Amino acid sequence: MNPSFETFSQGEEIITGQVVDTNAAWLSQQAVALGFTVTRHTAVGDKLEDLIQLLLDIANRADCCICTGGLGPTSDDLTAEAVAKAFNLPLVFDEIAFSQIEQFFGNRNRAMPECNRKQAMLPQGAIRLDNRTGTAPGFALHLGRCWFAFVPGVPPEMRTMFLDHIQAMLSNQFTLQPSRLITIKTIGMGESDLQERINRIAIPAKVQLGFRAEIGEVQTKLLFPNDYPQAQQESLTNEIAHAIGDAVYAIEGLKRQSHDQQTVDLISVIDQLMITQGHTLAVVETISQGLLAAKLVGVSWLLSANYEQSLEKLTQRLEISNNLDDMMAAAKAIADAVQKSTDADMVLIQLASAGYYSNPHNIDSITVTNALFVKGKAYYTVRILTGDIKRKQQQAALSALDLLRRYLQGKDLI
Amino acid sequence: MNPSFETFSQGEEIITGQVVDTNAAWLSQQAVALGFTVTRHTAVGDKLEDLIQLLLDIANRADCCICTGGLGPTSDDLTAEAVAKAFNLPLVFDEIAFSQIEQFFGNRNRAMPECNRKQAMLPQGAIRLDNRTGTAPGFALHLGRCWFAFVPGVPPEMRTMFLDHIQAMLSNQFTLQPSRLITIKTIGMGESDLQERINRIAIPAKVQLGFRAEIGEVQTKLLFPNDYPQAQQESLTNEIAHAIGDAVYAIEGLKRQSHDQQTVDLISVIDQLMITQGHTLAVVETISQGLLAAKLVGVSWLLSANYEQSLEKLTQRLEISNNLDDMMAAAKAIADAVQKSTDADMVLIQLASAGYYSNPHNIDSITVTNALFVKGKAYYTVRILTGDIKRKQQQAALSALDLLRRYLQGKDLI
Numbered sequence: 001m002n003p004s005f006e007t008f009s010q011g012e013e014i015i016t017g018q019v020v021d022t023n024a025a026w027l028s029q030q031a032v033a034l035g036f037t038v039t040r041h042t043a044v045g046d047k048l049e050d051l052i053q054l055l056l057d058i059a060n061r062a063d064c065c066i067c068t069g070g071l072g073p074t075s076d077d078l079t080a081e082a083v084a085k086a087f088n089l090p091l092v093f094d095e096i097a098f099s100q101i102e103q104f105f106g107n108r109n110r111a112m113p114e115c116n117r118k119q120a121m122l123p124q125g126a127i128r129l130d131n132r133t134g135t136a137p138g139f140a141l142h143l144g145r146c147w148f149a150f151v152p153g154v155p156p157e158m159r160t161m162f163l164d165h166i167q168a169m170l171s172n173q174f175t176l177q178p179s180r181l182i183t184i185k186t187i188g189m190g191e192s193d194l195q196e197r198i199n200r201i202a203i204p205a206k207v208q209l210g211f212r213a214e215i216g217e218v219q220t221k222l223l224f225p226n227d228y229p230q231a232q233q234e235s236l237t238n239e240i241a242h243a244i245g246d247a248v249y250a251i252e253g254l255k256r257q258s259h260d261q262q263t264v265d266l267i268s269v270i271d272q273l274m275i276t277q278g279h280t281l282a283v284v285e286t287i288s289q290g291l292l293a294a295k296l297v298g299v300s301w302l303l304s305a306n307y308e309q310s311l312e313k314l315t316q317r318l319e320i321s322n323n324l325d326d327m328m329a330a331a332k333a334i335a336d337a338v339q340k341s342t343d344a345d346m347v348l349i350q351l352a353s354a355g356y357y358s359n360p361h362n363i364d365s366i367t368v369t370n371a372l373f374v375k376g377k378a379y380y381t382v383r384i385l386t387g388d389i390k391r392k393q394q395q396a397a398l399s400a401l402d403l404l405r406r407y408l409q410g411k412d413l414i
Numbered sequence: 415m416n417p418s419f420e421t422f423s424q425g426e427e428i429i430t431g432q433v434v435d436t437n438a439a440w441l442s443q444q445a446v447a448l449g450f451t452v453t454r455h456t457a458v459g460d461k462l463e464d465l466i467q468l469l470l471d472i473a474n475r476a477d478c479c480i481c482t483g484g485l486g487p488t489s490d491d492l493t494a495e496a497v498a499k500a501f502n503l504p505l506v507f508d509e510i511a512f513s514q515i516e517q518f519f520g521n522r523n524r525a526m527p528e529c530n531r532k533q534a535m536l537p538q539g540a541i542r543l544d545n546r547t548g549t550a551p552g553f554a555l556h557l558g559r560c561w562f563a564f565v566p567g568v569p570p571e572m573r574t575m576f577l578d579h580i581q582a583m584l585s586n587q588f589t590l591q592p593s594r595l596i597t598i599k600t601i602g603m604g605e606s607d608l609q610e611r612i613n614r615i616a617i618p619a620k621v622q623l624g625f626r627a628e629i630g631e632v633q634t635k636l637l638f639p640n641d642y643p644q645a646q647q648e649s650l651t652n653e654i655a656h657a658i659g660d661a662v663y664a665i666e667g668l669k670r671q672s673h674d675q676q677t678v679d680l681i682s683v684i685d686q687l688m689i690t691q692g693h694t695l696a697v698v699e700t701i702s703q704g705l706l707a708a709k710l711v712g713v714s715w716l717l718s719a720n721y722e723q724s725l726e727k728l729t730q731r732l733e734i735s736n737n738l739d740d741m742m743a744a745a746k747a748i749a750d751a752v753q754k755s756t757d758a759d760m761v762l763i764q765l766a767s768a769g770y771y772s773n774p775h776n777i778d779s780i781t782v783t784n785a786l787f788v789k790g791k792a793y794y795t796v797r798i799l800t801g802d803i804k805r806k807q808q809q810a811a812l813s814a815l816d817l818l819r820r821y822l823q824g825k826d827l828i
Binding site: 009013014015017018019020022026027029038040041042046047050072074076107108109115133154210212288290291293294297298302303304306309390393 | 432
């Protein structure tokens with residue numbers, strides 16, 4: 001039997017619904033992958049007696065619990081105090097934690113406010129969990145039946161600390177039989193289309209099939225039990241990926257790896273291919289309005305990005321004859337000029353259907369044409385965008401990235 | 415004292431983290447607005463004994479609970495059975511519920527599968543809650559101390575049923591005194607700095623003070639009880655906002671409004687001021703790499719946005735003499751050229767400290783100078799950015815927006 005796992009989220013902003021608790025879901029996914037059975041999520045506010053009672057309950061019923069939130073410097077951050085009261089442990093000043101907090105402020109040329117001193121007080125016997133992205137250190141300790149870890153509620157800090165420290169500690173503390181999760185990542189295909197293609201394949205009852213949809217991207221998840229033969233895992237995964245086709249941009253977890261599986265996203269796939277193939281890129285955005293460039297932050301090969309409210313303005317600025325009747329001809333002319341001024345060997349131009357420029361807030365569907373110019377040749381895709389302006393912006397940025405990905409992977413441009 | 419309120423979410427997809435539970439947050443917001451105090455969220459999976467125990471616990475400790483999920487037709491939908499077992503109530507066939515389910519399938523020209531018959535079995539004494547968008551009817555009943563409502567977990571069905579039925583039932587069942595939430599929104603000031611400034615002010619114990627931090631933005635929340643005089647709500651809010659100073663960009667909820675209060679974010683504040691003051695803008699981004707333009711999607715006054723990997727390239731392209739030793743002189747020259755080519759009356763240039771260009775992935779802190787040129791005059795702020803490259807990108811975009819906001823609101827540029 002798998003050890004049981006709970007999450008415990010603390011904070012008025014969670015309990016009053018101002019913030020959706022995404023930590024519980026993220027931690028549960030990690031716990032399932034490691035081989036725990038998740039039994040419960042609980043969230044409570046900033047009331048000390050509620051925190052104490054819940055800690056006592058969980059210490060009595062669960063094998064492992066990760067608690068998020070309540071480690072900040074302010075008066076409504078009560079987690080350490082609740083642990084101390086619930087289990088009769090004094091709070092002890094941790095010098096290393098304190099010097100880390102001081103350093104956090106020092107690095108920003110600021111004096112540490114007095115209230116942050118409180119964050120260095122940890123329950124006696126706890127193991128300090130260093131936080132390299134924020135001020136609040138976490139801590140871990142056994143209480144009753146349960147091994148507890150306490151981390152901040154800010155999602156990026158929480159995730160970093162889980163991956164830095166907690167993941168390895170869990171593997172050491174518990175005897176786990178991890179199931180294996182393989183994720184097939186696709187872009188540009190809807191969930192029901194995907195499901196229709198997969199329906200043709202017989203999937204054994206022991207394998208859990210799930211879907212997770214985001215804007216533009218759908219992840220197909222296959223959870224294999226620990227004793228499922230590896231060769232059969234791989235052949236089933238490949239069969240499904242083949243049925244889905246060129247929309248698949250990556251498969252995660254197919255190769256059995258070390259514990260911290262690297263997640264592969266669309267940008268990292270493109271980044272690797274651009275570097276391997278030695279390309280540089282300049283982009284001209286319309287509907288995505290900067291979001292395409294923004295998603296590529298940190299890559300070495302994006303030389304230039306441009307957005308102009310009107311394409312006329314852009315052609316004028318680039319001193320191209322104004323030939324917008326023929327959009328692709330205009331795109332080619334823009335690309336040539338951009339290529340010359342930036343020295344990028346690839347230029348990606350995004351063109352919206354004419355109606356977009358006159359009323360970008362219109363919620364009807366519009367057409368985006370992404371055109372990629374490489375060594376004098378043009379490659380393009382046409383996509384329909386729907387929804388409000390922010391959704392269209394996201395879809396436009398992703399459709400441009402997908403064109404780039406399909407070109408680099410040698411996939412069909414459809 | 416407000417009646418207490420809990421949410422209870424049922425389902426393996428929630429507990430294993432495949433789905434983020436947004437229902438708990440949505441229901442809690444509704445409950446707070448009505449005058450409940452939300453005390454706890456709990457989620458469990460599809461184990462009958464867990465469901466029964468949790469129902470008994472909640473019946474014993476809460477005044478009101480809304481349960482989502484577990485009302486479907488399949489064998490893992492156990493909510494009605496759990497209620498029956500926990501409180502010794504037989505399940506009774508509800509003819510009206512059954513005819514509604516039959517009609518749901520009839521409207522889609524499909525025969526009702528036999529398993530859906532189960533959805534018409536409700537605990538004895540329960541009030542049926544009609545579901546006009548799905549097959550599963552909900553139900554409501556008093557169990558122990560607590561008034562329970564059970565609804566499907568599919569968010570649109572759940573929301574429709576809450577607004578159709580439950581909202582009015584809660585107002586009838588309970589004596590509610592809605593409290594009033596005022597939110598002071600600030601940008602560019604950390605949570606601990608904010609708290610130090612607020613600490614000087616005596617805040618009555620009846621007023622709940624809370625903070626919510628996102629990257630670059632902190633919200634200070636004041637929750638006033640129903641009987642707190644309005645004039646005193648306003649004077650306390652203004653006193654706090656004054657102590658915080660020019661970092662305040664908006665106050666939400668200060669004017670008593672109709673039920674659905676409009677939220678004000680940084681972009682909407684800037685948008686309104688840009689339109690009222692009749693400005694247009696062109697931006698040149700470095701560290702924010704398109705994110706500044708992307709955040710401004712849909713505004714009418716952003717004419718152009720530009721990102722170049724190297725500032726040398728930009729000056730070269732704009733045919734400006736390469737005078738990067740003096741960053742502000744270079745910025746002025748770039749701004750003049752951009753102003754000429756775009757016709758925007760405002761140009762915002764973002765300059766990173768030199769180290770950034772050689773190694774943008776360096777996680778040390780860097781300095782960003784945002785310079786705004788309006789009618790030949792320069793306005794600028796200098797900010798320290800920290801963290802990984804994505805965090806710096808966010809901070810850089812927000813710091814540029816904050817400069818624009820401070821200029822438009824006539825605040826100090828510090």
